[in-house]
Amino acid sequence: xxxxxxxxxxxxxAWKALENHHRQVVHRHLRDLFAGDPARAERMxxxxxxxxxxxxxxxxxxxxxxLLCELATQAGVRxxxxxxxxxELVNVTEGRPVLHVALRAPRDSLIHVGGVNVVPEVHAVxxxxxxxxxxxxxxxxxxxxxxxxxxxxxxxxxxxDLGPRMATHxxxxxxxxxxxVRFVSNVDATAFVEATRDLDPANTLFVVCSKTFTTLETxxxxxxxxxxxxxxxxxxxxxxxxxxxxxxxxxxxEFGIDPENMFGFWDWVGGRYSLASAVGLSLMLAxxxxxxxxxxxxxxxxxxxxxxxPIERNLPALLGLLGIxxxxxxGAATHAVLPYDEYLGLFPAYLQQLDMxxxxxxxxxxxxPLDVDSGPVVWGQPGTDGQHAFFQLLHQGTRLVxxxxxxxLEPLHPIGRHHALLFANLVAQTEALAFGKTAxxxxxxxxxxxxxxxRTFPGxxxxxxxxxxxxxxxxxGALIALYEHKVFVQGTVWGIDSFxxxxxxxxxxxxxxxxxxxxxxxxxxxxxxxxxNALIRRYRAAVRQ
Ligand code: G6Q
Numbered sequence: 001x002x003x004x005x006x007x008x009x010x011x012x013x014a015w016k017a018l019e020n021h022h023r024q025v026v027h028r029h030l031r032d033l034f035a036g037d038p039a040r041a042e043r044m045x046x047x048x049x050x051x052x053x054x055x056x057x058x059x060x061x062x063x064x065x066x067l068l069c070e071l072a073t074q075a076g077v078r079x080x081x082x083x084x085x086x087x088e089l090v091n092v093t094e095g096r097p098v099l100h101v102a103l104r105a106p107r108d109s110l111i112h113v114g115g116v117n118v119v120p121e122v123h124a125v126x127x128x129x130x131x132x133x134x135x136x137x138x139x140x141x142x143x144x145x146x147x148x149x150x151x152x153x154x155x156x157x158x159x160x161d162l163g164p165r166m167a168t169h170x171x172x173x174x175x176x177x178x179x180x181v182r183f184v185s186n187v188d189a190t191a192f193v194e195a196t197r198d199l200d201p202a203n204t205l206f207v208v209c210s211k212t213f214t215t216l217e218t219x220x221x222x223x224x225x226x227x228x229x230x231x232x233x234x235x236x237x238x239x240x241x242x243x244x245x246x247x248x249x250x251x252x253x254e255f256g257i258d259p260e261n262m263f264g265f266w267d268w269v270g271g272r273y274s275l276a277s278a279v280g281l282s283l284m285l286a287x288x289x290x291x292x293x294x295x296x297x298x299x300x301x302x303x304x305x306x307x308x309x310p311i312e313r314n315l316p317a318l319l320g321l322l323g324i325x326x327x328x329x330x331g332a333a334t335h336a337v338l339p340y341d342e343y344l345g346l347f348p349a350y351l352q353q354l355d356m357x358x359x360x361x362x363x364x365x366x367x368x369p370l371d372v373d374s375g376p377v378v379w380g381q382p383g384t385d386g387q388h389a390f391f392q393l394l395h396q397g398t399r400l401v402x403x404x405x406x407x408x409l410e411p412l413h414p415i416g417r418h419h420a421l422l423f424a425n426l427v428a429q430t431e432a433l434a435f436g437k438t439a440x441x442x443x444x445x446x447x448x449x450x451x452x453x454x455r456t457f458p459g460x461x462x463x464x465x466x467x468x469x470x471x472x473x474x475x476x477g478a479l480i481a482l483y484e485h486k487v488f489v490q491g492t493v494w495g496i497d498s499f500x501x502x503x504x505x506x507x508x509x510x511x512x513x514x515x516x517x518x519x520x521x522x523x524x525x526x527x528x529x530x531x532x533n534a535l536i537r538r539y540r541a542a543v544r545q
Contacts, residue, residue: 014071022329028435029137049301049478054465057434068321069311075493087113091499097268103276104296141197144237147203151180161185161270166350173412181286185447187217201232213251245278291473298477306485320489326402337380340407340426348380358498403463433461
């Protein structure tokens with residue numbers, strides 16, 4: 001049951017060639033790679049879908065890039081991408097196609113699943129979402145007492161939260177400020193209480209967003225929301241204050257939401273790949289249907305680029321392959337994503353799920369243990385804040401942390417020198433990481449000899465720079481799709497299923513067992529290990545005091 005690379009990556013000739021090549025180039029410094037090669041930056045810059053990728057500040061020669069591209073070819077990246085775009089069962093452990101690309105395909109595209117073209121269904125849902133959001137935004141859709149909606153609260157978690165939450169934050173400059181869009185995900189009641197503290201049930205709309213409509217956190221929060229609302233407005237108010245986004249019409253009906261007020265999607269949309277589906281409804285409420293479509297167009301432009309561009313000029317492929325170069329050949333365990341834009345504050349957290357849930361796997365598609373490392377720990381925070389916090393380790397720590405710097409040429413708020421200073425910092429960091437400052441340079445400044453080692457920057461620390469003109473719905477869409485396909489490329493080389501997430505199941509099952517033990521009146525018979533038993537007893541003792 002495999003769609004990708006059947007040969008374990010280490011057995012591929014290109015992998016072996018890269019191991020040899022790594023031994024030859026590991027000590028080469030970016031200072032030397034740039035010296036005497038004035039065309040390096042130009043050669044190693046690619047543009048697509050409104051994004052520019054400068055990958056020249058990587059510890060890679062032209063030969064490295066060509067060996068990495070050869071690896072992608074030998075691993076069948078092209079073929080597997082085509083399989084994905086054609087609706088084949090790329091998600092092998094769940095026996096499903098993987099078609100988030102269909103969610104942003106133009107109206108006249110043909111993408112078949114089981115002989116049926118899914119594009120018309122996709123657009124039918126998008127049209128319903130557009131109609132509904134326009135009615136809410138214009139005040140035509142009113143609450144139970146006739147008041148226009150002023151707050152929309154998305155209740156969802158994981159893939160049903162992170163995408164719309166991140167994008168609503170990212171596109172706030174394009175949002176209707178009369179409508180407050182909020183997000184509740186955590187089962188910790190604090191999340192619900194804080195999100196609704198200043199809201200009036202009479203003008204609040206809940207969007208209950210759950211693919212399965214069985215998720216504990218979401219259903220618990222949705223029940224609390226219903227009680228919060230009906231305590232003031234009565235049961236009959238639910239119809240005008242709750243809509244659902246789900247694939248499970250029965251679950252939605254059972255909860256008490258009219259399936260008329262449900263926006264559907266399909267099992268071939270993975271949670272963390274679902275922003276372009278009805279899961280994006282709260283984003284559409286915030287920015288309106290037109291901006292939402294612009295985001296889909298940006299995603300689609302990147303999809304087209306990924307599918308058509310040669311690997312050596314293919315942005316997602318290059319990012320993915322360079323990640324493999326550091327993770328598998330230099331032993332880098334983490335990857336930092338550093339957006340130089342306040343609006344992209346949630347982008348690293350979004351990518352954490354996208355990347356770590358997709359490629360955080362220990363066996364290949366066939367179930368064989370991997371003998372190479374898979375996905376890295378992804379982390380990050382907007383610059384320039386991070387510079388005053390963890391960048392110390394990036395510059396002078398003992399670990400190699402490859403970084404992606406994401407920035408924009410034009411500001412959304414042109415005030416004074418702010419943007420020039422922001423952009424100067426982005427560029428300066430990539431320069432400092434790559435080239436550092438030698439002990440000789442430090443000594444030449446007359447620094448006390450004892451301090452020279454402390455003030456030396458070794459450099460040779462790799463980064464990609466990803467730029468767009470402005471942060472718009474289009475560029476955000478292109479950026480999201482860039483990372484989606486990057487993750488795909490890496491998963492294909494490692495031969496894993498990037499579209500399942502069995503690793504989240506065990507904890508869920510155990511929590512389902514432990515909750516009744518915490519809540520039981522009589523002391524339950526505990527059969528866990530001594531630590532788990534003691535923690536449960538401590539909780540029971542505290543709540544029963
Ligand atoms: C994402 C995962 C996971 C999922 C949540 C919410 O790819 O599958 O994060 O999105 O567990 O699931 P529901 O949408 O079914 O509530």
